[in-house]
Amino acid sequence: MGVAIEVGQLSAWFGRTQALFSISLNAPANHATAIIGPSGCGKSTFIRCLNRMHETNPEARVDGHVLIGGQEIYGNGTNPVELRRRVGMVFQKANPFPTMSIYDNVAAGLKLNGVRNRRRLDEVVEHSLRSAALWDEVKDFLKKKSGASLSGGQQQRLCIARALAVEPEVLLMDEPASALDPIATAKIEDLIFELKQLYTVVIVTHNMQQAARVAEFTAFFLMGRLIEFGPTQKIFTNPTDKQTEDYITGRFG
Amino acid sequence: MSPPLAVPGNPARPGPRREQTAAGSRPKSGAPASRGLRAGRLADRLFRYAMLACGLSVIAIVVLIVFELFQGSRLAINEFGFKFFIGSDWDPVSGEFGALPFVYGTVVSSLLALVLAAPLALGVAVFVTEICPRPLRAAVSFASELLAAIPSVIYGLWAIFVLVPLLRQDVEPWLISHFGWSGLFEGPPYGIGMLAAGVILAIMVVPIISSIAREVMVAVPRHQREAALALGATRWEMIRVGVLRNARAGIVGAIILGLGRALGETMAVTMVIGNRPEITKSLLAPGYTLASVIANEFSEATEDLYLSALFEIGLALFLLTIIVNALARLLVWSVTRGTPARAHAQ
Amino acid sequence: MPSSPSAYGSRSVRWRRRLTDHAATAAAALTTLLVLAPLLAILVYLIYRGAGTLSWAFLTETPKPVGEPGGGMANAIIGSGIILAIACALGVPLGVGAGIYLAEYGRNRFGNLIRFTADVLNGVPSIVVGIVVYALIVLQQKHFSAFSGGVALGIMLVPTVTRATEEMLLMVPHSIREAALGLGVPEWRTTVSITLRTALPGVITAVMLGFGRIAGETAPLLFTAFGNQFWNLRPDQPTAALPLQIFAYAISPYDEWHRQAWAGALVLILLIVATVAAVRLVAGRGVVKGAA
Numbered sequence: 001m002g003v004a005i006e007v008g009q010l011s012a013w014f015g016r017t018q019a020l021f022s023i024s025l026n027a028p029a030n031h032a033t034a035i036i037g038p039s040g041c042g043k044s045t046f047i048r049c050l051n052r053m054h055e056t057n058p059e060a061r062v063d064g065h066v067l068i069g070g071q072e073i074y075g076n077g078t079n080p081v082e083l084r085r086r087v088g089m090v091f092q093k094a095n096p097f098p099t100m101s102i103y104d105n106v107a108a109g110l111k112l113n114g115v116r117n118r119r120r121l122d123e124v125v126e127h128s129l130r131s132a133a134l135w136d137e138v139k140d141f142l143k144k145k146s147g148a149s150l151s152g153g154q155q156q157r158l159c160i161a162r163a164l165a166v167e168p169e170v171l172l173m174d175e176p177a178s179a180l181d182p183i184a185t186a187k188i189e190d191l192i193f194e195l196k197q198l199y200t201v202v203i204v205t206h207n208m209q210q211a212a213r214v215a216e217f218t219a220f221f222l223m224g225r226l227i228e229f230g231p232t233q234k235i236f237t238n239p240t241d242k243q244t245e246d247y248i249t250g251r252f253g
Numbered sequence: 254m255s256p257p258l259a260v261p262g263n264p265a266r267p268g269p270r271r272e273q274t275a276a277g278s279r280p281k282s283g284a285p286a287s288r289g290l291r292a293g294r295l296a297d298r299l300f301r302y303a304m305l306a307c308g309l310s311v312i313a314i315v316v317l318i319v320f321e322l323f324q325g326s327r328l329a330i331n332e333f334g335f336k337f338f339i340g341s342d343w344d345p346v347s348g349e350f351g352a353l354p355f356v357y358g359t360v361v362s363s364l365l366a367l368v369l370a371a372p373l374a375l376g377v378a379v380f381v382t383e384i385c386p387r388p389l390r391a392a393v394s395f396a397s398e399l400l401a402a403i404p405s406v407i408y409g410l411w412a413i414f415v416l417v418p419l420l421r422q423d424v425e426p427w428l429i430s431h432f433g434w435s436g437l438f439e440g441p442p443y444g445i446g447m448l449a450a451g452v453i454l455a456i457m458v459v460p461i462i463s464s465i466a467r468e469v470m471v472a473v474p475r476h477q478r479e480a481a482l483a484l485g486a487t488r489w490e491m492i493r494v495g496v497l498r499n500a501r502a503g504i505v506g507a508i509i510l511g512l513g514r515a516l517g518e519t520m521a522v523t524m525v526i527g528n529r530p531e532i533t534k535s536l537l538a539p540g541y542t543l544a545s546v547i548a549n550e551f552s553e554a555t556e557d558l559y560l561s562a563l564f565e566i567g568l569a570l571f572l573l574t575i576i577v578n579a580l581a582r583l584l585v586w587s588v589t590r591g592t593p594a595r596a597h598a599q
Numbered sequence: 600m601p602s603s604p605s606a607y608g609s610r611s612v613r614w615r616r617r618l619t620d621h622a623a624t625a626a627a628a629l630t631t632l633l634v635l636a637p638l639l640a641i642l643v644y645l646i647y648r649g650a651g652t653l654s655w656a657f658l659t660e661t662p663k664p665v666g667e668p669g670g671g672m673a674n675a676i677i678g679s680g681i682i683l684a685i686a687c688a689l690g691v692p693l694g695v696g697a698g699i700y701l702a703e704y705g706r707n708r709f710g711n712l713i714r715f716t717a718d719v720l721n722g723v724p725s726i727v728v729g730i731v732v733y734a735l736i737v738l739q740q741k742h743f744s745a746f747s748g749g750v751a752l753g754i755m756l757v758p759t760v761t762r763a764t765e766e767m768l769l770m771v772p773h774s775i776r777e778a779a780l781g782l783g784v785p786e787w788r789t790t791v792s793i794t795l796r797t798a799l800p801g802v803i804t805a806v807m808l809g810f811g812r813i814a815g816e817t818a819p820l821l822f823t824a825f826g827n828q829f830w831n832l833r834p835d836q837p838t839a840a841l842p843l844q845i846f847a848y849a850i851s852p853y854d855e856w857h858r859q860a861w862a863g864a865l866v867l868i869l870l871i872v873a874t875v876a877a878v879r880l881v882a883g884r885g886v887v888k889g890a891a
Contacts, residue, residue, distance in 0.1 A: 081486065097480065
């Protein structure tokens with residue numbers, strides 16, 4: 001089951017450059033929250049702070065609070081390695097492990113976590129691939145084909161399956177469909193519909209229609225600041241802030 | 254139509270000024286212009302041919318090498334054929350020319366070197382590319398450069414006076430008492446011998462393997478590392494799954510490249526291997542390599558057959574290193590292909 | 600956050616993974632130290648053993664007969680200089696020319712053949728080059744010579760210089776060439792005065808790296824330059840060379856000669872380190888690429 005995300009006064013830097021300015025928002029459990037905004041507004045940086053990927057950049061710095069399921073992820077008691085298992089991530093460009101089969105790709109996270117039991121691995125791999133709506137397409141050559149031999153859309157669903165296999169509570173998606181054709185995109189969006197019932201989804205997208213289709217809540221970012229956050233319906237039909245309205249109506253970005 | 258600028262005999266006039274002169278004073282008749290044009294084209298062609306000649310000279314050099322090697326070894330090939338490399342007796346005085354001891358020595362010393370060097374080189378590569386803090390990186394990299402730059406003869410010098418006594422007094426007795434049962438460490442601890450050769454070769458070969466391995470690891474795209482991290486991998490697991498696994502082929506290539514270098518290494522090995530053409534199981538025994546026998550006995554080879562036998566050894570060495578190096582390059586190329594050549598990858 | 604499901608929460612698994620991570624980091628750091636230790640050991644030992652014998656006399660005198668103390672390697676130092684000069688005179692123009700051909704005219708199958716051949720040449724063991732040049736030149740001339748030594752080292756210099764020149768030339772942006780051609784500068788002139796001139800610093804550093812590599816080579820000189828206990832400035836006679844002298848002294852049974860071998864090694868390593876360091880400082884480029 002998913003958990004809620006509470007972000008309080010989150011700021012982030014790349015060396016001296018500040019990328020996020022005191023962001024505060026709450027993403028409720030088992031819902032999808034979309035982050036929209038023009039290029040360079042900090043959307044990706046923001047979600048990378050949610051699974052502590054931002055700090056893998058040597059010059060990165062973070063300030064503020066992020067509570068996931070009530071636990072402060074930047075606190076002393078939190079192990080980033082463990083956190084990243086519970087907060088899964090799907091990247092803009094699908095990145096399956098090219099030297100591993102489809103099966104091994106999905107099982108990768110499990111194996112790292114010490115799961116050795118063959119039957120359990122088989123079960124989880126099948127379950128994850130079904131959840132990612134990929135099972136039927138690949139079930140006949142799970143171990144024979146490499147992860148990189150699939151089409152772009154399939155690869156992305158494979159990455160989703162890989163992330164789901166370790167049973168996260170949150171799923172972060174950084175523009176997951178931006179490199180895909182409309183049909184593949186539609187499949188991913190359908191998937192998100194299913195996924196948010198079991199996980200909390202935070203999805204970064206530059207496609208406003210996508211946000212409207214998929215997410216119950218939307219946050220609008222501009223130049224590292226959160227301009228407005230609320231139910232998607234409201235943001236797109238009756239935004240409070242003028243900048244939000246300008247962006248929605250296409251006056252910039 | 255280009256203006257008649259390339260008239261030979263006008264060497265150092267800069268371009269722009271010429272342009273103005275030509276534009277200002279167009280030639281009245283067609284002849285000087287076309288002559289200048291032809292001269293210009295001629296100069297281009299001559300230049301191109303000259304450069305082509307240089308390129309061809311590279312091919313010519315290799316062809317010459319192959320030719321001379323075959324020519325030099327013709328006598329021995331006719332006399333012995335392939336039995337040359339199976340015979341295990343090398344006794345030029347009585348006309349026995351069996352090169353097996355050298356093949357054995359070369360292979361064993363090189364493999365020993367690889368067994369020692371590969372894990373060390375990989376450790377360094379992993380450390381420098383993934384673990385080492387930024388400021389230290391340049392220093393470690395430079396140190397590795399220096400190691401690669403030390404000439405073979407100096408490694409040999411150091412080996413004779415420092416490594417060999419160390420082996421003789423401390424390491425080999427220890428090996429004999431603890432691992433003598435394996436048969437690999439038997440006989441008197443001379444110090445010089447196969448082990449010494451293997452160790453000094455390992456030291457020499459580590460920088461090469463490490464450098465290529467580093468290049469290959471850096472070529473693995475960032476998103477692979479991130480994919481592993483996002484699954485909840487520890488740093489070592491990220492390196493294992495996201496980097497090393499992807500760079501596998503290239504790393505194997507790096508190791509094979511190191512092998513190629515070890516096979517052809519002459520001076521340092523000659524100085525510590527003992528130069529005895531025998532095949533012994535014990536690593537503490539003296540041995541002989543293909544390169545060493547040439548270095549030691551070439552000037553003493555008075556008879557034609559003797560000299561020819563040495564040429565045949567040289568030919569074998571040449572072919573061996575070519576095959577090994579080609580294989581290595583293929584592997585490395587398969588991983589780094591697609592990434593722009595980074596001349597400053599260190 | 601609810602406690603993790605038993606499959607992942609297992610204490611021992613987490614602990615084991617953390618331990619492995621730390622162990623791997625330690626292992627990597629340790630191997631690095633282990634690898635760099637011989638470097639330190641060699642350099643320190645060189646200075647320790649060589650500095651004492653290094654003196655003005657050492658640098659200016661020729662070897663004394665066995666048994667007499669003193670003497671130096673002046674002839675070897677100068678001899679190396681002569682041989683290396685010949686090697687550069689032969690190898691650099693050929694290498695640069697081949698590199699120019701590959702970069703400007705060789706983006707095709709034939710160019711690939713040359714590239715492949717250069718790589719092959721790079722991997723030929725130096726002793727093999729030595730015996731080939733012996734057969735080619737020494738046998739014909741019936742004597743050893745600095746010239747043949749220079750040829751052997753020059754052959755080894757060519758592939759390094761060729762590859763590096765090509766690489767450097769390819770890095771010069773096309774727009775510069777086109778600017779020159781657009782001004783009416785003929786193609787060959789563009790290549791020499793514009794493209795090559797722009798790439799010159801890189802080419803020079805590559806030549807220096809190649810130089811550093813051949814400066815220490817001994818095997819190719821064994822049967823070409825052969826060595827000489829006396830002065831020789833003529834390129835058609837056997838000539839002493841620093842690496843040759845070091846080798847001969849090192850394997851000799853005389854302590855005095857061992858001492859001189861260390862001093863000679865110190866001189867040689869200083870020369871090479873200076874070259875490598877200068878290149879590093881100026882261009883950030885490495886030596887291993889050329890040697891591999």
